[in-house]
Amino acid sequence: MKLRSWVVVLVVGGLASVLLSTSAVEGAGAVYVKSMDVDISINNSYAVTRVREAVVNPAGSAASASFDFQIPEEAFLSNFSLRLDNRTYYGRVVPAGAARSSYDAAVSEGRNAGLLATRDRSRFTFSTSLKAGQEVELGLVYEQFLRMKGGAFEYSLRLENWMFGSVAPSLSISSSIAYSSPIESLSVENYTAGTAVVRPAAGPASTSYSVDGFMSRGNYVIRYSIARSAAAGSVTPFYDGSDTYFMHVFEPGLPELGGAPMPKQVVFVLDRSGSMSGQKIEQVRTAFAGILRQLRPDDSFNLVHFNHDVQAWSPSPVNASSGNIEAALEAISGLSASGSTNFNGALGSALDMMARQENSAAIIVMLTDGQPTYGVTSKDRIRSESRSKNVLGTQIFCLGFGNDVDFGFLSALSLESGARAQRIPVNADAALQIRDFFGTVADPRMNNVGFTYYPGAEAHLLGGKCLFDGSQLVVVGRMPGRPSALSVQANGTGRNGPAGFGSSYSLAELGQDPAVARFYRFARINELLDRITVEGPGSPLVGEATNLSVEAGFVTPYTSMIIDIREQGGVEPPAQNLLADGTAAPDRPRPASPCAKKALPYGSELIPLALLVVLAVAALRRRAK
Secondary structure: OOOOEEEEEEEOOOOOOOEEEEEEEOOOOOOEEEEEEEEEEEEOOEEEEEEEEEEEOOOOOOEEEEEEEEOOOOEEEEEEEEEEOOEEEEOEEEEHHHHHHHHHHHHHOOOOEEEEOEOOOOEEEEEEEEOOOOEEEEEEEEEEEOOEEOOEEEEEEOOOHHHHEOOOOEEEEEEEEEOOOOEEEEEEEOOOOOOEEEOOOOOOEEEEEEEOOOOOOOOEEEEEEEOOOOOOOEEEEEEOOOEEEEEEEEOOOHHHHOOOOOOEEEEEEEEOOHHHOOHHHHHHHHHHHHHHOOOOOOOEEEEEEEOOOEEEOOOOOEEOOHHHHHHHHHHHHOOOOOOOOOHHHHHHHHHHHOOOOOOOEEEEEEEEOOOOOOOOOOHHHHHHHHHHHOOOOOEEEEEEEOOOOOHHHHHHHHHHOOOOOEEEOOOOOHHHHHHHHHHHHOOEEEEEEEEEEEOOOEEEEEOOOOEEOOOOEEEEEEEEOOOOEEEEEEEEEEOOEEEEEEEEEEHHHOOOOOHHHHHHHHHHHHHHHHHHHHHOOOOOHHHHHHHHHHHHOOEOOOEEEEEEEEOOEOOOOOHHHOOOOOOOOOOOOOOOEOOEOOOOOEOOOOHHHHHHHHHHHHHHOOOOO
């Protein structure tokens, strides 16, 4: 019997939670999602989501579909599986070059092959068709770190009617939330009436929702808060038989840090070049009218707006008095958009006006939607001049507004200053997103935070070195062997000057959490990717990031996921596909987890990606005989 095989190569070039832009299915009543089951496990702010989808083409002929989608920057796809003809096949993560080689080999041998490729670092497109009456099932893995914002954690699952085709599917969503500190509040947004919420005094909390004939009411949003731990933070360990992993959560309260947030010096740098005309400049005016009113009396601020010309509202930052705020609001209301983009001149002007202030935070918030087109346009030179001018260690938060920005450049610029960049999609709530972002950095508690651990540990800090009100700093680390205790010392600067907190933890008395080991690998790879963003794709760290990603089973810009389907047998799940809770890959027997009630494949906001891969595999199987 002739051996036939189908190869599907999934090349993913970006990270983080999925934002789908458009999806179109050609032909009424063609391809649709018959059912979807989602299981969400959140363990100490590390979320793993499993999704199972059944996708059907009920028509008497092939139906085509085309999709356009994007995956943002702070999450990892870590597995997908396909169930065809009562047999399940599992993806494995390989270096991106090896995935391309597998695809080319399949083509050269005359076998059917498919390649899902990126249009840029994180945007994808695919068009294909299903055979008449065909149904396939797919499972996905999606993992992410949930940052605390505004004193709470938020998990969001995107649900929109057009994601499922022409038929309203049956939908089931269940979640389990466990934390080493007590969960003080738990709520679900948009589906409150149909969701059962359980928050016991001890043990994991949970939510559950199910419906036949699903109609979207927006994203399924889970929000929860936890009890604050001691000033030095809490520690969660895990010993894997060789090394001890730990997660250290640091979030001292305002009473321990002077009773109020640190004063801040903030300069807002606003792009008003021609590409910002229309809706964009309107949203900027709306957003910053709200932001200026959030400033505190002991803050100082200034506005710099630019096209080819750079204009400062004031020669230097001024006190955030009500009179100054009203005057600045009047200036913003008159902004109009035209001209080219003098990015370097605007950023340099903002850095030059920052004044040294004791026990305060220095922040630049730069909002732009385009590329440098006037003055200094070399991005390497812009970064170099920014580093030279930033003598005060000002954090530069770049907001990339829209789809045309070079987000890698903005990310590198922010990371070099100890901050992070953020995308702001242009849509109806863009002004709200901008205001919400500023809310996360509006009230600094502690600056230049550093950590020391004894015994010595390899440690990785997620995020920058500034602690803001309503947030926390999270460090994950690894120590050889099984020490009986861990000593922690955190030092930085608060409102009243130098601040330090220390404590010792008996590891034997703390509950073990296997998710911490997975979290450690996640953080280590994220740190490497951040450093590569700064150093460039020629960095020697690329090899290390690739090897670690393959070992952990994470899809990154340097790895791909491949499924090779052969008639003479299925593919066993690779060892790398162990999940965050230590369980096996989807559709395999596995032990129960304290944060996972049932064994479902993975997903999250990757639901549209699931549909894509299903369609790809179905197309490859067409007329194979």
